[in-house]
Amino acid sequence: MWAAMLGIFLFSWGPILVRDNEFDALPFAFWRLVGAAVWAAGALHLRGGRLDARVLRHSLAGGVVFTVNAATFFTAIKTTTVANAMVIGSTAPIFLLWAASRMFNEKISLRVVVATPVAIVGMVITLLGRSEAGGQGSLAGDVLAVVAVISFSGYLVASRIARRHLSALEYQAGWSTISAALMLPVVLVSLDPLFVDDARSWVVAAIMSVTAGLAHLMVNYSQRFVPLRAISMLNMTAPGLAVLWAWFLFDEQLTGWQWLGAALVVVSVAVVVLDE
Template structure:
């Protein structure tokens, strides 16, 4: 007689981390799209339209996947959406005051802080191997961000803004993880995007940037970001958070700067130095090491 337990499929504990990893790859195209769109819109306006264009697609996906209207959001959706939007705003502001390398390195520290935040606030102690992976990730991020031309003079004000962005992104990951406990992935990202549209609109108004480009062609970059970074990137990450610990997710999304650097190399003819190439490889090793020590998560669909 066949053992009924053996006939059951094994839990797919790899699906959540894979979704987060794919989302991190997609998010890696965000700075590329931002750079391509700066001739038509300011950075805050590009972010606003990225969220706005994504919203109707996400609502349609909710009805297609869930076959019902989106469930009522919980308070952690509002916290996560606000933190993510502030992260983007502080990151863009910091880039105007300090070097790109400094800002990139500092903001990526937020992905490492997620593990410590989950340990302190959610009582989720990372696996021992995570600490080694986190140390490698910091080393790799430093080499990738600081190993090339600094592109200007650092400024403490910009560095502090980038550090603020790092705090915001770690809070966003933690709050999104908690929000996913009572909501499906697609409806969570829908409500997150609703919050981001509102907060980003206020930021654009406060910054003095214009909302509309001079021609319709100016919408190409934010529309592409809506499809790739918001729907393909952020939505995949948030969905994967229902099956992935925040600590592991924080390190997996560090594939983002590696993708951005590789695309910039080909698209903008910006080759990486030997130190930067080594940093990218170290980050990939850290990502591999982190997922080796992952703990299975209870799936939240």
């Protein structure tokens, strides 16, 4: 559970790092995946493991759906507000609780059933408050965020299945390598420049490779020990944290209603996680 919570905390910094650089969205996603694949494969090698056909085969589904997530989420962050993208992204439990019940036969308690809609109401309040808060959201960005949340839910489900066959580090090296390879033609077709002259942007991309990579490693490690219902609820705290980081660093103004919405999300998640 501690690994899952640490991973979600690291996830919450992703949108801030994406915004704070000169890369276009797709090249940034590509370099972030390349960096994550390099250190994960290197760590696997040092541990005596191999990035072989078995690892890549079991990592394929996760790598494919995460490529969709990276392409849409990173673009959404660049075209809408951090609050919008993260609040929409936090609706993942709608899909994950269904998967937990139907695919993995997890028992969904009354507490989870009650807390989930309360948390979603909090998200809606936060999202609807953006017009009053002077946000610069866009419909296109919000639609991309919806696609991103569906694909991220698919990634978590694929990860849970893959962890039946692979260690967390094997899976990290496998899916990130596949996703980096798939992202390259997407970037080339987009015609966005792969390189920028700003050294600070490269540093940010490197930091993102490490922090996001560790976030995925921690969450995927927890997949063997923590119910998917708990991971899905924990994932809902990332939006609240990201909104706070955006408020603090980018001066994205928040109304009282948005603060209330974020509080509902955090309290609802805390109730479920403490129960677990």
